[in-house]
Amino acid sequence: MPLFGLADCNNFFVSCERVFRPDLNGKPVLVLSSNDGCVISRSNEAKALGIKMGVPLFQIRKEVEKYGIALFSSNYVLYGDMSRRVMSLLSCYTPKLDQYSIDESFLDFSDMGDIEYLRRYGQEIVKTVAKGTGIPISLGIAPTRTLAKVASKFAKKYKGYHGCCIIDNDEKRQKALELFEVGDVFGIGRKMKEKLTKFGIRTAADFTRLDGEWVKSAFSITGYRTWRELQGEACISLDELPAKKSICVSRSFAGEGISDKHKLEEAVANFASECARKLREQKSVCRQMTVFAFTSRFRTDLPQDFINNNINLEIGTNDSSEIIKSSIDGLRACYRTGDFAYKKAGVILWDIVSANAVQGNLFDKRDRSKISTLQNVIDDINRRDGKGTVRNAVQGDNHLSIKREHLSPLYTTDINEILVVKG
DNA sequence: TCTGGGGTCCTAGGACCC
DNA sequence: TCTGGGGTCCTAGGACCC
Numbered sequence: 001m002p003l004f005g006l007a008d009c010n011n012f013f014v015s016c017e018r019v020f021r022p023d024l025n026g027k028p029v030l031v032l033s034s035n036d037g038c039v040i041s042r043s044n045e046a047k048a049l050g051i052k053m054g055v056p057l058f059q060i061r062k063e064v065e066k067y068g069i070a071l072f073s074s075n076y077v078l079y080g081d082m083s084r085r086v087m088s089l090l091s092c093y094t095p096k097l098d099q100y101s102i103d104e105s106f107l108d109f110s111d112m113g114d115i116e117y118l119r120r121y122g123q124e125i126v127k128t129v130a131k132g133t134g135i136p137i138s139l140g141i142a143p144t145r146t147l148a149k150v151a152s153k154f155a156k157k158y159k160g161y162h163g164c165c166i167i168d169n170d171e172k173r174q175k176a177l178e179l180f181e182v183g184d185v186f187g188i189g190r191k192m193k194e195k196l197t198k199f200g201i202r203t204a205a206d207f208t209r210l211d212g213e214w215v216k217s218a219f220s221i222t223g224y225r226t227w228r229e230l231q232g233e234a235c236i237s238l239d240e241l242p243a244k245k246s247i248c249v250s251r252s253f254a255g256e257g258i259s260d261k262h263k264l265e266e267a268v269a270n271f272a273s274e275c276a277r278k279l280r281e282q283k284s285v286c287r288q289m290t291v292f293a294f295t296s297r298f299r300t301d302l303p304q305d306f307i308n309n310n311i312n313l314e315i316g317t318n319d320s321s322e323i324i325k326s327s328i329d330g331l332r333a334c335y336r337t338g339d340f341a342y343k344k345a346g347v348i349l350w351d352i353v354s355a356n357a358v359q360g361n362l363f364d365k366r367d368r369s370k371i372s373t374l375q376n377v378i379d380d381i382n383r384r385d386g387k388g389t390v391r392n393a394v395q396g397d398n399h400l401s402i403k404r405e406h407l408s409p410l411y412t413t414d415i416n417e418i419l420v421v422k423g
Numbered sequence: 424t425c426t427g428g429g430g431t432c433c434t435a436g437g438a439c440c441c
Numbered sequence: 442t443c444t445g446g447g448g449t450c451c452t453a454g455g456a457c458c459c
Contacts (some may be wrong), residue, residue, distance in 0.1 A: 056429085249428090
């Protein structure tokens with residue numbers, strides 16, 4: 001029987017911080033987005049205090065003080081490294097692992113023997129990951145991805161499952177869906193939930209009882225797929241990780257934002273450079289890019305501006321210098337005066353194809369194989385000695401104005417910041 | 424004062440062609 | 442001046458995920 005497992009790290013970013021701060025176990029902890037703007041990860045204790053996901057920090061200052069909530073700026077280098085450790089352990093237990101996000105993976109558990117065996121196997125995985133990395137995970141196993149996600153939420157919620165919940169027959173499926181709110185289903189967001197509520201649909205089971213054709217006409221093919229997945233019919237397959245079709249790097253700036261043309265160009269050059277690096281990492285080239293910058297939509301008292309420029313690259317490229325230059329040219333073409341305080345900017349690469357499928361051009365004067373060799377050397381150095389060790393001059397000192405007041409050390413990736421155990 | 428970042432997929436509608 | 446129908450391709454925008 002085909003079976004999917006979904007391994008989900010519990011409160012992942014908070015759990016990463018706690019691995020190195022065991023004194024915070026049992027206490028309310030929050031991890032913040034860049035610029036320490038919004039809440040993006042919460043410990044169970046923080047959830048119990050009513051702190052909502054995505055709420056801006058300034059709106060919960062009182063609670064933070066009153067309950068002594070521990071705060072962390074997001075430390076993606078640390079989370080990325082912890083994620084790699086978790087995924088590498090998980091991959092020992094399945095012939096096929098498909099990483100869905102930094103803290104979630106689908107595992108292929110098809111034809112793994114009887115259910116009791118699989119249950120013990122699943123609980124063993126959960127235990128091993130906790131022991132090996134310190135990260136608690138929840139494992140859901142079911143005939144479809146959407147049901148596996150449902151199962152993982154049960155595994156997380158009820159201690160009796162010992163971290164692993166299996167939905168393997170119609171009776172269990174029915175029971176689980178009756179207890180599951182329709183808005184919590186993978187693939188049903190705010191808008192769909194709103195509409196479903198109007199029709200009196202409250203649980204996932206209610207949703208499955210709707211007429212399939214009606215679901216298709218009301219929510220298009222995507223909603224219909226979710227409907228079928230909940231019936232136990234797998235229609236989202238376990239594919240190899242496909243190459244990205246667009247690559248975006250963007251940031252919000254701290255404080256008032258950036259008005260200075262030169263500073264803005266420097267920021268955009270850095271975004272373009274990081275985009276190009278990601279592009280080379282997946283061995284692709286892009287033929288189009290967009291550069292954008294806009295003012296704060298919350299500051300209605302200030303003049304607003306929105307720069308958005310599309311640039312065609314004649315020949316597919318992943319060369320940093322070329323992509324940086326195009327991004328700066330694109331920005332300059334739209335930048336008018338220094339009267340605007342830009343709060344956010346970014347670069348998007350798209351029209352992405354494999355690097356060995358580049359369509360050449362008779363009039364191309366660049367020696368592309370030489371450039372590619374140079375880029376590889378630069379990538380190697382930057383991987384070894386840190387991002388930005390070798391960079392283009394327009395990128396400046398690579399120091400963006402981003403606020404990170406509660407940053408934890410790079411415990412696992414920097415020898416100078418490794419945890420010290422007192423004797 | 425302070426409001427994240429990075430993706431995917433689908434659809435409607437306009438431009439263009441014959 | 443009136444004025445058709447069918448097709449494709451592209452793009453912007455919405456909805457969803459973490």
